[in-house]
Amino acid sequence: MLLALVVVAAITGPAAAEPQIDYTRFQLDNGLDVFVIEDHEAPIVYEVLWFRVGSKDEVTNRTGFAHLFEHLMFKGSSHLPDGLMDRLLEAAGGWSNAFTSSDMTVYQNVAASNFLEQMLWMESDRLVGLLDTFDQAKLDNQRDVVLNERRQSYENQPYGLASLLLQQNLWPRDHGYHWTTIGLVADLKAAAVPDVAAFFTRYYVPNNATLVIAGDVKPDEVKRLVTKYFAWIPKAQEPARPRYKTPPPITKEIVVDSTDDVKVPRVYLAWRAPAAFTADEPALDTLAAILGDGKSSRLYKRLVYDEKIAQDVRASFDGETLAGTFDIVVTSKPGVDPKRLIKEIGEEIDKLAATAPDSKEVERAINSREASFLNSLERTLSRAILLARYDIQANDPDYFAKDLARRRAVTGPQVKAAAAMYLRQSARVTLTIRPGKKSQEKP
Amino acid sequence: MTRALSILLVLCLATPAVAENPLFGKSGISDWTKPPPPTREPTFRPPVAKRMKLANGIALLVIENHTLPIVSMTLYVPGAGAASDPTGKGGLAAYTADLLDEGAGGLSAIAIAEEQDRLGASIGVGIDTDSAQVSASTLSKTLDATLALVTKLVKQPAFADEEAERVKGDRRTSLEQRRDRPREVATIVLNGALFGPRSPYGHPGSGVREELETITVADAREFYRQRYNPATMTLVVAGDVDPAALRKQLDTGLGAWKVTGARRAAKPDAKPAKPPARLLLVDRKGAAQSDVRIGLVGPDRKDPRYFQFEVFRTVLGDGFTSRLMQRLREQLGITYGASAVMSWRVAPGPFVIATAIQTPSTATGVQEIIRMVDELAATDVPAAELDKAKLNMIRALPAQFDTNASTVAAYVDLVQHGLPDDYYAPRAACPSGCYVAAVRRVTAKDVKAIGKQIVPSPRLVISIVGDLEKIGPELAKLSLGEPAMFDLYGMPLAK
Numbered sequence: 001m002l003l004a005l006v007v008v009a010a011i012t013g014p015a016a017a018e019p020q021i022d023y024t025r026f027q028l029d030n031g032l033d034v035f036v037i038e039d040h041e042a043p044i045v046y047e048v049l050w051f052r053v054g055s056k057d058e059v060t061n062r063t064g065f066a067h068l069f070e071h072l073m074f075k076g077s078s079h080l081p082d083g084l085m086d087r088l089l090e091a092a093g094g095w096s097n098a099f100t101s102s103d104m105t106v107y108q109n110v111a112a113s114n115f116l117e118q119m120l121w122m123e124s125d126r127l128v129g130l131l132d133t134f135d136q137a138k139l140d141n142q143r144d145v146v147l148n149e150r151r152q153s154y155e156n157q158p159y160g161l162a163s164l165l166l167q168q169n170l171w172p173r174d175h176g177y178h179w180t181t182i183g184l185v186a187d188l189k190a191a192a193v194p195d196v197a198a199f200f201t202r203y204y205v206p207n208n209a210t211l212v213i214a215g216d217v218k219p220d221e222v223k224r225l226v227t228k229y230f231a232w233i234p235k236a237q238e239p240a241r242p243r244y245k246t247p248p249p250i251t252k253e254i255v256v257d258s259t260d261d262v263k264v265p266r267v268y269l270a271w272r273a274p275a276a277f278t279a280d281e282p283a284l285d286t287l288a289a290i291l292g293d294g295k296s297s298r299l300y301k302r303l304v305y306d307e308k309i310a311q312d313v314r315a316s317f318d319g320e321t322l323a324g325t326f327d328i329v330v331t332s333k334p335g336v337d338p339k340r341l342i343k344e345i346g347e348e349i350d351k352l353a354a355t356a357p358d359s360k361e362v363e364r365a366i367n368s369r370e371a372s373f374l375n376s377l378e379r380t381l382s383r384a385i386l387l388a389r390y391d392i393q394a395n396d397p398d399y400f401a402k403d404l405a406r407r408r409a410v411t412g413p414q415v416k417a418a419a420a421m422y423l424r425q426s427a428r429v430t431l432t433i434r435p436g437k438k439s440q441e442k443p
Numbered sequence: 444m445t446r447a448l449s450i451l452l453v454l455c456l457a458t459p460a461v462a463e464n465p466l467f468g469k470s471g472i473s474d475w476t477k478p479p480p481p482t483r484e485p486t487f488r489p490p491v492a493k494r495m496k497l498a499n500g501i502a503l504l505v506i507e508n509h510t511l512p513i514v515s516m517t518l519y520v521p522g523a524g525a526a527s528d529p530t531g532k533g534g535l536a537a538y539t540a541d542l543l544d545e546g547a548g549g550l551s552a553i554a555i556a557e558e559q560d561r562l563g564a565s566i567g568v569g570i571d572t573d574s575a576q577v578s579a580s581t582l583s584k585t586l587d588a589t590l591a592l593v594t595k596l597v598k599q600p601a602f603a604d605e606e607a608e609r610v611k612g613d614r615r616t617s618l619e620q621r622r623d624r625p626r627e628v629a630t631i632v633l634n635g636a637l638f639g640p641r642s643p644y645g646h647p648g649s650g651v652r653e654e655l656e657t658i659t660v661a662d663a664r665e666f667y668r669q670r671y672n673p674a675t676m677t678l679v680v681a682g683d684v685d686p687a688a689l690r691k692q693l694d695t696g697l698g699a700w701k702v703t704g705a706r707r708a709a710k711p712d713a714k715p716a717k718p719p720a721r722l723l724l725v726d727r728k729g730a731a732q733s734d735v736r737i738g739l740v741g742p743d744r745k746d747p748r749y750f751q752f753e754v755f756r757t758v759l760g761d762g763f764t765s766r767l768m769q770r771l772r773e774q775l776g777i778t779y780g781a782s783a784v785m786s787w788r789v790a791p792g793p794f795v796i797a798t799a800i801q802t803p804s805t806a807t808g809v810q811e812i813i814r815m816v817d818e819l820a821a822t823d824v825p826a827a828e829l830d831k832a833k834l835n836m837i838r839a840l841p842a843q844f845d846t847n848a849s850t851v852a853a854y855v856d857l858v859q860h861g862l863p864d865d866y867y868a869p870r871a872a873c874p875s876g877c878y879v880a881a882v883r884r885v886t887a888k889d890v891k892a893i894g895k896q897i898v899p900s901p902r903l904v905i906s907i908v909g910d911l912e913k914i915g916p917e918l919a920k921l922s923l924g925e926p927a928m929f930d931l932y933g934m935p936l937a938k
Contacts, residue, residue: 041510042841043485078464079475083773086763088478091831093838095762112838117479125475129464144776144801151731152779152799158623216485232469261729263620295556305553308609311616333616364560371513371563375580378511378846438729 021377021387021400024219028227030235031207035387035397036222037214039380044094045116047109048212048384049123052392053203054103055183056176056322057241064146064183065191067100069199071142073107074098078129082138085122092118100181103321106388108381113216117225124229127204131197139196143188150182158262159433161441166270166327168442169254169429172247176322184441205236210392214384244322254429259436264311265338268431269328269345273422276319277394283418284317284326286410289365290357291315291348292328296364298348299330307344309336321393326422338432346425353420356412366408373407487841489867489876492679492854493686497698500674504854504864505689506681508847514589514682515580515847518597518697519855522708523575523670525648526790530641532658534650536670538614539663540568540575545606548595552606555592564589566596572644573711573789574859575670580848583683587692594696600667607660618652622931625727625734625908626799631933632723633736633906637793639716640935644792652932672705673697679854681847713790715740718904719935720927722918725908727931732778733805733909737812739902741794744787744860748893752785754885755893757832758824759783759815760796764831766815767796775811777804787860794898802910806917809907813900820894823887836882840867 024036055066074096076082089096094111109119154160164180171178211230213222250272274280292299292315303310311331318325330341376382390399467475495503528535544566545552559566564581566589577597581589621627631647638645650658678697680689742752760767760783767781781798796816800808824832844850857866866878873880905923907914918926928936 042844043487044841044845078467083764083769087831090762090764091834091838092481093835093840093842110842112481112841113485114481114483116482118481121475121479124470128466132464141773141776145772145779148732148772148777148799148801149779151801155731156625156734156799158620228472229470232471233466262623264616294560296553296560301553304613305609308612311613311620333612334619360561364557367563368560368565371565371580371582374511374513374563374582375565378513378848380845 020398021383023387023397025397026223028206028231030231030233032230032233033210033391034222034226035210035212035384035391036217036219037212037380037384037387038217038219039214040216041380043113043216044380045111045113045119045213045215045217046381046384047107047119047123048214048381048388049107050210050212050388050392051105051203052103052208053105053239053241054101055179055181056102056244057203058176058179058183059242061187061190062195063179063187064181065187065195065199066105067181067183068143068146068188068191069196070098070100070105070107071146072134072138072196073126073130075138075142076133077126078132080122080125082133085126088115088118088122101320102177102181104392106385108385110381116213116217116222120225120229124233127206127230128233130200130204134193134196136193139191139193143191146182146188147185150185150188154182159260159266161258161260161439162266162268162431162433164441165256165258165431166268166429169256169431170270170272170325174244175247176242176244177320201236202239205239206230206233207235208239210388212384212388214380246323250427250429253425253427256429256431258431258433258439260433261438262433262435264334265332265336265432265434267330267332267338267341267345268429268433269342270429270431271326271422271424271427273317273324273326274319275321275323278319280418280422281317281319281324282407282410283414284324284422285369285407286362286365287352287415287418288315288317288326289369290361290415291352293365294368298352299328299345302348303330303341303344309333309344310341338434342430342432349419349423352416353423354416356416359412362410362412362415366410370404370407373404488869489840490681490844490850491868492864494864495686495690497693499698499701501693501697502677502858503690503693504677504679504858505684505686506679506850506854507684507686508681508850509683512583512683513580513847514583514586514680514684515851516578516593516678516680517851517855518577518593519677519679519858520575520577520671521573521675521859522672522706523666524570524573525646526572526643526711526713527666527670528643528646528648531654532662533641533646533654534614534648535658535662535666536570536575537648537650538610538658539666539670540570541610541614542602542607542660542663543568543577543596543600545610546601546603548599550595555596558592562588562592564592566593568596570648572648572786572792576855578848578851586684590692590696594700597671598697598700602660602664602667604660607663611655611658614650615652615655618650618655621933625725625730628725628929628931628933629734629736629906629908630795632725632908632929633738633795633904634793635933636718636720636723636904636906636927637715637738637740638713642713642716643711644713644788644790645716647933651934653934668702668704669706670708672702672707673700674705675708677855677858679851679858681850681854711790713788715791720924721904722923722926723904723906723929724911724926725929725931725933726911727908728910728912730802730908730910732799732801733907733914734799735805735809736795736797736906737809737903738793738795739898739904740791741785742897743789743791748889748897750881751885751889751893752897753836754829754832754882755819755890755898756783756785756794757836758828758890759819762835767798767812770811770815771798771800771808775804775807777801777808789859802913805907805909805914806921809905809918810921813903816894816898816900816903820891820899822891824890826887829887829890833882833885837879840878
């Protein structure tokens with residue numbers, strides 16, 4: 001077990017060694033970055049292949065394409081008939097999946113550790129030969145699947161179109177976060193085979209990817225096999241991608257009202273915030289915990305516990321590469337005017353912006369966040385993804401210890417300053433969804 | 444077996460007839476066409492549990508894992524689940540469990556939440572049909588304080604009137620919101636039809652609006668008194684913990700908790716009922732998809748055909764390569780996902796095929812599902828497909844012990860079903876473990892027999908929440924008989 005993840009003194013007890021995620025790394029001549037995390041706890045190997053492309057890189061009239069493309073990566077390649085990769089991985093006790101966000105597309109394969117070479121063979125085959133067997137039928141099939149994913153996760157969900165409305169209003173039309181990763185139906189329908197080839201050729205190149213192999217493996221053997229299956233793939237041009245300017249700030253509250261086929265109203269307050277791994281991120285995350293994470297949070301205490309005018313509350317900060325978002329979501333009790341919720345949420349923000357939370361409240365928020373952070377790292381796969389994220393987004397694979405340290409260092413005055421600076425009413429999008437007819441989307 | 448699927452399987456290791464991409468020539472690998480074989484099969488020994496007994500009868504299972512300074516645990520309380528709800532008071536078990544962390548041992552609900560944050564602990568209380576479970580994850584440094592808090596919750600819950608009223612208010616709103624959750628409604632309607640709508644396994648564990656107001660805090664207190672019996676509980680702890688020290692601490696805490704008048708959990712009186720119809724429908728106007736639940740009462744966990752059934756279920760609907768996923772998603776493109784789930788319970792539980800199908804294809808999807816079930820009862824599963832399912836069940840075993848929490852869950856599952864603690868471990872009779880040996884023994888004939896004996900398609904009951912104006916006419920052509928109708932909350936509508 002080479003994972004040296006030692007918790008230091010945040011909660012109680014003396015400081016131990018600095019925490020870190022142990023890894024070895026190398027880079028192939030074609031630019032592919034490779035990390036190996038050795039962990040022999042269980043005879044399993046995890047592969048994470050991270051491409052630096054997401055929905056922010058999509059072009060006009062093709063929203064949703066990065067995610068649709070992700071689906072196509074599972075439809076076979078030169079020597080892998082459609083479905084064979086899943087059959088091989090499942091027979092190896094594993095599975096295959098991926099996710100796409102505004103910034104990234106991340107593939108994950110899992111198998112018994114003695115299938116490492118087979119796993120790399122499959123990955124190489126689809127990275128080199130995806131287009132060799134690609135055709136219209138595969139595109140049509142996965143477009144249908146994605147349209148069903150959209151129905152299941154958005155259209156047929158209560159309040160399901162809220163995220164679309166928030167992003168549309170929070171970011172201007174010419175910014176990469178204006179649209180959601182799932183995309184618009186018309187754009188998904190317009191996607192064509194030449195789009196697939198162009199996207200693959202531009203973004204699915206070794207110099208735009210990071211590979212992490214984690215689990216019951218030996219770094220030397222990983223290096224030998226990764227070299228065998230990937231080193232001969234040519235380096236490509238650095239992908240030319242859309243560039244976005246920082247949009248002018250929101251200076252007047254944007255109020256959006258919508259309806260859905262739901263029983264009770266829900267309000268969403270959203271603000272732009274700094275990007276991931278910038279200085280104010282830990283204070284914003286602590287602020288979210290204090291305001292609206294769990295039963296000990298201020299909004300829960302006031303709106304759910306004391307006044308009983310809300311069913312649930314949630315506050316969260318989400319940092320991405322271009323910028324971040326701070327969200328507060330509160331579901332109303334039946335018969336409660338959502339305007340009252342909005343007013344009282346505003347009062348709680350004002351309180352925090354005026355008076356720093358005391359050290360006990362800050363300590364609770366930090367401890368609780370730290371514990372869930374550590375717990376999430378129990379999974380080898382989560383560690384692999386986090387390591388890639390540190391390397392790609394923080395430019396520092398050893399960021400783990402620094403990340404913990406900066407989260408622990410947050411003070412009450414910093415939380416107050418973050419509330420005052422970022423959660424201004426004049427800078428927010430205020431969305432209310434009331435019971436009524438399910439509203440139609442507007443592009 | 445559909446032609447398309449047979450072809451896929453035959454093609455498994457064949458090379459497609461396309462011109463070779465010249466880039467592969469640069470790899471220096473002479474034969475790209477065959478997957479490289481695996482190296483030697485690794486050995487896997489599941490983590491071993493140390494079993495002890497506390498003075499008051501609580502069984503203690505400890506699994507040491509010192510790789511990270513964290514601990515997970517579950518206190519398993521048999522007989523405190525939804526199946527023990529008194530008739531007409533559906534949701535009482537859930538309400539009782541909900542109240543445990545809403546004030547206990549002199550701490551208010553908020554103080555309990557704050558203490559968890561301070562400790563870096565997270566405590567959750569929940570129920571399933573057959574049990575209640577109090578679970579916690581924490582840092583090993585604060586384990587003692589976390590255990591003390593857990594002990595307060597289960598030993599000294601306050602059941603204060605004011606907190607109980609507030610929690611009831613939250614439950615009331617959640618039940619009002621049920622109409623917004625069509626998947627839940629489709630499941631409720633199906634379970635009601637399979638077991639009887641007010642029966643132990645047939646009523647929703649979260650309760651129904653019509654019965655909520657009859658439930659009082661006194662009911663919760665009495666449910667707690669009768670059903671939270673330390674003599675029948677098991678505490679499973681995994682992580683960075685010293686068994687002897689833990690035992691010592693528990694002796695003065697949880698182990699010193701004595702009660703009188705509590706019951707022993709009895710097997711729930713859960714029997715299959717006569718469904719009101721084969722087709723159960725809920726009209727949800729404007730639904731973009733139909734939420735579909737198709738099921739029947741399956742076997743119980745003690746059934747000797749357990750392994751055969753699990754292989755059958757894996758082939759049909761577990762994983763991406765299952766027949767349901769391949770046909771409904773990868774070939775027809777009419778869904779995002781489909782699966783077959785068996786709830787293994789103390790008494791026979793539901794076997795359910797679950798999916799959400801785009802509205803215009805609803806009848807097609809239902810017809811396909813029935814056809815796939817029939818096919819499994821009529822035709823041997825091809826060898827490659829059978830092997831894939833069995834190997835998956837065997838080789839995925841280590842992942843069950845991936846985290847402390849999942850290790851705890853695996854052991855709670857053994858306890859719940861009265862299986863030995865070393866169930867997955869190698870033994871003289873079966874060196875790679877008796878679980879592995881039992882999976883290996885399953886044959887294509889066995890799987891076919893499951894289809895015939897346990898899952899004959901005419902027994903399947905079909906519950907659908909969708910836009911009836913759009914899906915009704917096509918569904919009517921499936922000859923499923925006169926449907927029974929339910930409202931958006933899953934309650935029967937008068938004919």
